[in-house]
Amino acid sequence: MEVSREKEHLLSLKVMRLTKSSFITNVPILCEKRDVPFHGSGGECTLQDVYPSVGTTPKMESFAVGEILMLPQNFGSIYLGETFSCYISVHNDSNHLVKEILVKTDLQTSSQRLTLSGGGTPAKPELTPEGCIDEVIHHEVKELGTHILVCAVSYATPSGENMYFRKFFKFQVLKPLDVKTKFYNAESDEVYLEAQIKNITQSPMVMEKVSLEPSNEYTCRELNHVEGGKTGETTFGKFTYLNPMDTRQYLYCLKAKPLPGSNRPPIIKGVSNIGKLDIVWKTNMGEKGRLQTSQLQRMAPGYGDVKLNVTQVPDSVPVEKPFNIKCRFTSCCERTMDLKLVLNNSSNGLYWLGVSGRELGKLGPGACMEVELTLLAGTPGLQNISGLRLTDTYLKRTYEHDDIAQIFVYSQEEGA
Secondary structure, eight states, X not given: XXXXXXXXXXXXXXXXXXXXXXXXXXXXXXXXXXXXXXTSGGGTOOHHHHSOOTTOOTTOTTOSEEEEEEOOOSOOOEETTBEEXXXXXXXXOSSSOXXXXXXXXXXXXXXXXXXXXXXXXXXXXXXXXXXXXXXXXXXXXXXXXXXXXXXXEEEEOXXXXXXXXXXXXXXXXXXXXXXXXXXXXXXXXXXXXXXXXXXXXSSOEEEEXXXXXXXXXXXXXXXXXXXXSSTTOBTXXXXXXXXXXXXXXXXXXXXXXXXXXXXXXXXOOSEEEEEEEEEEEEETTOOEEEEEOOOEEEEOOOOTTEEEEEEEOOSEEETTOEEEEEEEEEEOSSSOEEEEEEEOOOSXXXXXXXXXXXXXXXXXXXXXXXXXXXXXXXXXXXXXXXXXXXXXXXXXXXXXXXXXXXXXXXXXXXXX
8 A cells, every 4th residue: 555645745655565465366268169269270279369368377277266476456354363564665755865764653453552663763864865764564463443554754854854744544454253152061060162163254264273271270172183083183174274154163071170189070150261262274375363262251050059960870771670870969058968868759661769768968068979879660762860859957948850861761672
């Protein structure tokens, strides 16, 4: 981009954005042998004779992308996370010697003003006629919206008069990716994070890295690589590029770190910080971009005063044969409870075996206890385990737990 200089100044200022070149493109013209171009010269006429185009790949005239690089024809688009680079040139258009030249470049955003160059640099003593001061600046764009590049030039004329002028260049910073996250809670105290990343630019990009940096409360396991496959083989196959408006899903498994001196994870309540997504990509010409999200927050599910986890349950059992399950009861409150276990049989095809109303004993804050229970399957099919009740004898409060697990019941003939 170029701004016409003011006549009263001895110096002129030019600013050009530096971007990667692109391959020249052509519009191929295709025709068959029976068409007019092939009727002359014994059918040896080629598309180059009909439509000579600069940059066309030899013997690949029908291919739209040529073999010659083309310099940028306009300012182009700037996306968040990319590096903005520009070339600044101050030229002495006069026939006089100019002294004490100082060039300062600032970037004004909606929230702050940043000095890119010239803040602590001493002035250049002199600039001869037809001389120039050249400078290249780089800045990683970290804000969306309107940006204004302010270039200020001050100098002294041969007569000793101090001169000063500024030029403003406005550009928009666009959003390159649309990131959406979903959380899934598992019974095993694990949290699964699904990150959906959509390319909303106008060109393809290569996803170099998408990682999750967990907070101090969690450990993270990435689920985007093929287990037992080649080193670095991802679930997306060999192609790592993302076309415009395409979406890719990434999955991570998080688990709360155990308490010091214990192998049990803590009970996390309310809103907790999960971590940050770190995304690195390259454009089709190799320009690099990077985004890091803010802290992803998760609302922990409410378990009430007592949390129930089924730690062991068979996948399938035969009909009319007892089977065992193991449950863990964890206290989520700040008081001690005296628990009593009540088993309610319903008509869903599963029946509790054992004593109902037995005392489990006291359960302190944050403590847990393991209980093994026995059931009998009476009806084939997929059955839900329900009807488990815990009563706190101190407060006379009952906690109901239904649909705690599913199990497939088969008849002896099906199992055989």
